[in-house]
Amino acid sequence: xxxxxxxxxVCTLPASAVLxxxxxxxxxxxxxxxxxxxxxxxxxxGKTLILKVSEPGEILGMANCVTGHxxxxxxxxxxxxxxxxxxxxxxxxxxxEQGPACLEVAQHLSRACHTxxxxxxxxxxxxxxxxxxxxxxxxxxxxxRPTPHGDSVELGLTHEEIAQTIGTSRETVTRLLAEFRKxxxxxxxxxxxxxxxxxxxxxxxxxxxxxxxAPAALPAKRGPASVASPSLPRGYPPPSRQ
Numbered sequence: 001x002x003x004x005x006x007x008x009x010v011c012t013l014p015a016s017a018v019l020x021x022x023x024x025x026x027x028x029x030x031x032x033x034x035x036x037x038x039x040x041x042x043x044x045x046g047k048t049l050i051l052k053v054s055e056p057g058e059i060l061g062m063a064n065c066v067t068g069h070x071x072x073x074x075x076x077x078x079x080x081x082x083x084x085x086x087x088x089x090x091x092x093x094x095x096x097e098q099g100p101a102c103l104e105v106a107q108h109l110s111r112a113c114h115t116x117x118x119x120x121x122x123x124x125x126x127x128x129x130x131x132x133x134x135x136x137x138x139x140x141x142x143x144x145r146p147t148p149h150g151d152s153v154e155l156g157l158t159h160e161e162i163a164q165t166i167g168t169s170r171e172t173v174t175r176l177l178a179e180f181r182k183x184x185x186x187x188x189x190x191x192x193x194x195x196x197x198x199x200x201x202x203x204x205x206x207x208x209x210x211x212x213x214a215p216a217a218l219p220a221k222r223g224p225a226s227v228a229s230p231s232l233p234r235g236y237p238p239p240s241r242q
Contacts, residue, residue: 003094003098003101004029004031004094004101007086007094008028008031008084008085008086008087008090009084010082010083010084010085011082011083012080012081012082012083013035013081013083014080015077015080016076016077017081018076019037019060019061019075019083020060020071021071021074022041022070022072022074023070025068026065026068026069026070026088027087027088028061028085028087028088028090028091029060029061029062029065030059030075030083030084030085031058031059031060031083031084031085031086032054032055032056032057032058032059032060032082032083033056033082033083033084034056034081035056035077035079035080035081035082036053036054036055036077036079037053037054037060037076037077037078038050038052038053038054038075038076038078038157038161039053039054039073039074039075040073040074040076040164041073041074042074048164049164049165050157050161050165052165053078053140053156054075060075061075062105062108062109063109063112065088066095066109078157079154079156129166129168130176131204131205132166133162133168133173133180134180134185134202134205135205135206135207136162136166137180137186137193137201138195138201138202138205138207140153140193141193141195152192152193152195153193155188155192156191159174159177160173180201183200184196185197185200185201185204186201
């Protein structure tokens with residue numbers, strides 16, 4: 001990582017800046033130092049789906065720099081961000097010269113793949129929009145630090161963008177967030193998301209552990225049980241002792 005940082009240069013970008021766009025050829029990798037970046041897909045009819053919100057420390061565009069394929073998504077900043085950009089030729093040269101760097105990249109891509117599996121499972125197998133939204137809020141605050149008032153994080157997403165993330169309408173997100181706030185489960189004030197009742201939200205998301213069952217009672221101890229020998233017809237010859 002230190003060698004990768006040394007190859008690039010740091011730049012500060014304002015909110016809504018596009019790091020790379022869907023369909024563009026890969027120019028390099030972006031190491032997110034500060035801020036959050038949303039990754040989106042757009043359908044032919046103009047609908048937008050937010051794949052994820054990247055956190056500081058993540059490297060964006062790595063898979064495309066390895067394969068050389070055009071970007072499948074668009075990366076756009078949600079607020080002022082600090083990014084370390086490394087040109088593709090410098091990135092590929094580093095991989096060729098440094099064996100440990102190749103292993104790091106393979107592990108990073110594997111984690112990204114598993115994250116995609118989890119997202120598909122959450123969206124495709126959720127029973128309701130309420131479950132999707134509850135799981136999304138818990139995922140967003142997974143790495144947040146707890147406070148006396150609950151886990152909180154600066155979200156930076158509008159109701160419309162949250163709807164694009166979980167595949168529903170803005171009106172539905174607004175209604176459900178109002179219900180969560182009324183039940184003191186979670187609240188979104190401005191850009192700050194606060195989880196107030198995590199166990200209840202986990203139950204809504206289907207993430208709460210199943211209640212443990214008491215072990216079955218063992219039968220009372222008795223003396224050695226007598227094994228009944230099968231009844232044989234009269235005159236049946238006894239078994240051989242050989």
